[in-house]
Amino acid sequence: MADSKKIETIYNRCKLAxxxxxxxxxxxxxxxVVEPDDVIRIAKTKKNGREVVGENKEDIEALYEVEMSIVHPIDDMIFVMRRLKQNGKVIILTSDMYLNGQMIENLLENIGVIKGIDYDWIFVSSDYGCTKKDGGLYKLIQQEIHVSFEEMVHIGDAIRSDYLIPRMLGIKAIWYKSEKNRSVPEYRNNELRNLNRFIENHMSVENYEYEIGYKFFGPLLYGFANWLNDRISERNEPVFFLAREGFIFLKALEIMGMSQENMKYMLISRRSIIGSLLWIYDDIDEMIKSLHIDRKISFEKVIALLNVQECLKNDRASLKLLGRIYTSSTEIIDDEETYSFLFRHISEIKEKSKSQYDAMEKYLQSIEFDTQDDCTMVDIGWVGTMQRYLNDYIKTRKYSKRIKGLYLGVHINNYNEDPKEGYLFNGDSVKKQRDIFSFVGLLESVFSEQDGSVKHYCQRGDSYEIERCGYEYDENDAKKIAMIQQGMLDFVRDMHNSGIKHILFFDQYLSTFNLLKFGNNPSKKDLDFFRTLVFSDESYSLNSGFGLKTLSIKDFKNNFMNSIWKTAYLKCTFGSWFPAKAFYDCLYGLKKNT
Known part of the structure; x- marks a missing residue:
């Protein structure tokens, strides 16, 4: 919306005309699109690359078809026009344009602006062989409707054609510079300006969460979905979208009409497959190493991963272990009391694990993963751990199956023997990795199915049952996340249905430009959203503790490491003035070099 004072000023300047x-x-x-030439580029793609120059009937019709699909009303100015019309003014529309007057009438009618009701006359350069730019169209108007230039006011956005030329002729002119026409930096061949113009024109819901979904996360989802389609369509093999991020990825492909019968959603998690494979290891050391501990974890969470919570009730020695924290598998192994507890219960761990394995086997057979056929798996990333676990499962089945992993990003390639590829990065582009990981938890939340992670698989007679954890967000926050998801899926739908997609290249740059600005430099509104967002799982709950008065160094370190949006957490803690991104970059560099 334009400035209301500015709109009122325009109206008042027209009162006496x-x-x-x-x-x-x-x-x-x-x-x-920002530039008129982009209309020609879109028409060219629809003509399979044939040049469209606008010099024949076929070309004009092709351009008209594109224009019809990409124009939108500027509501404030249409309101001014209608208000002036109601006040008895004669309303004329003018355009220096390759389309004829009837075509422009049709464009206007399509958005609800009707000749005879909203305006009286329309003068288009292509109908009369003269233009506003050379002054000829204004002179023609003067002759056709018998009005002096002094009785006219002209309003338009072009400096020369709509302001300087009419003023030279004695017409009162108002230069209208809309919000959408304000210049923005030249990023990459106008693509970013076209993307943001598209977003401004199509984002219909006035809601903060919907807006960040549409504007920031939507382009990334659209770009990734196209990238996936390019690779999946090349491979005639089963494709498994892993829970829970795979749910949204598959949804995007369905919206774009790119889903296929060979695509399936796999209900699986790191926790569920770890628990199902523990029985294959010979000793406690191997079991603990298989957990791949990469952040702080409590004793209770370790027990939950091993699925032997019942042992806590029957082993009194476990009482002193409650609340104990570990930062790596090595710390667990080196802790004599913890190691002894686990060693005492190795038989229960294996028994539980084998039961889960048998149930998981039935599930994987039901979705046709448990076969000899090669397949592709799709997940968010970042290391390829789930691909490694699935390969471990395949080994237990003695299959020669090969899995190709497609990811939003591959952070580091720990498992070089597993073929994988990332959209945003492939173990390279350290800056892109660093920038994404400052809000990676939020990214994962937004892309996740709104149901809890898979806890484990259970035997139910000859069948199986999948037990899931609770969702990480309460009912109120779940609605916020759902609104973000609705926004990004609506962007995918709108972009896919628009001709502008033919002139935008959704690579890593374009798909993340807006998102990285949002994630790394949160505004006050963004911080207000983050402050009230409560993220909880079985090991921690985080949203409060902001501010220095009540925060210890230990609490700060733990909260920062677990935060789903690190730059926002820093600003909420130290103040909006705090150089959060620079501080985060420094910490990231120190961690990378240790």
Whole structure:
């Protein structure tokens, strides 16, 4: 919306005039693209690359078809026009345009602006062989409707055609510079400006969460879905989208009409497959190492991963272990009391694990993963741990099956023998990795199915049952996440249905440009959203503890490491003035070098 004072000023300056002339494109209607030449580029793609120059009927019709699909009303100026019309003013529309007057009438009618009701006349350069730019169209208007230039006001967005030329002729001119027409930096061949123009024109819901989904996460999801389709369509083999991020990825492909019968959603988690494979290890050391501990973890969470919570009730020695924290598998192994507890219960661990394995086997057979056939798996990333676990399962089945992993990003390639590829990075682009990981928890939350992680598989007679954890967000926050997801899926739908997709290249740069600004430099509104967001799982709950008065160094370190949005956490803790991104970059560099 434009400034209301500015709109009122335009209206007041027209009160004394007899005839009000409005430019059309950029004043009453706007396109999804910034430059008019982009319309030609879109039409060219629809003509399979054939040049479209606008010099014959077929070309004009192709351009008209594109224009019809990408124009939108500028509501504030249409309101001014209608208000002036109701006050008895003669309303004229003008345009220097390759389309003829009837075509522009049709474009306007399509958005609800009707000749005879909202305006009286329309003068288009292609109908008369003269333009506003050379002054000829204004002179023609003067002759056709018998009005003096002094009785006219013209409003438009082009400096020369709509302001300087009419003023030279004695017409009162108002230069209308809309919010959407304000210049933005030249990023990459106009693509980013076109993307943001598209977002401004299509984002219909006025809601903070919906807006960040549509504007920030939507382009990334759209780019990744296209990237996936390019690779999946090349391979005639089963494709498994892993829970829970795979749910949204598959949804995006369905919206774009790219889903196939060979695509399936796999209900699996790191916890569920770890628990199902523990029985294959010979000793406690191997079991603990298989957990791949990469962050602080409590004794209770370790027991939950091993699925032997019942042992806590029957082993009194466990009481002193409650609340104990570990930062690596080595710490667990080196802790004599913890190691002894686990050693005492190795038989229970194996028994539980084998039961889970048998149930998981039935489930994987039901979705046709448990076969000799090669397949592709899709997940968010970042190391490829789930791919490694699935390969471990395949070994127990003595299959020669090969899994190709497709990820949003591959952080580091710990498992070089496992073929994998990332959209945003492939163990390279340290800066891109660092920038994404500052809010990676939020990214994962937004891309996840709104149901809890898979806890484990259970035997139920000859069948199986999948037990899931609780969702990490309460009912109120779940609605916020759902609104973000709705926004990004609506972006995918709108972009897929728009001709502008043919002139935008959704690579790593374009798909993340807006998102990285949002994630690494959160605004006050973003911080207010983050402060009230409560993320909880079985090992921790985090949203409070902001501010220095009540925060210990130990608490700060733990909260920072577990935070789903680290730059926002730093600003909430130290103040909005705090250089959170620079501080985070420094910590990231120190961690990488240790």
């Amino acid at each position: 007899k005839v009000i002339s409005f430019d059309v494109f950029g004043t009453l209607i706007t396109r999804d």
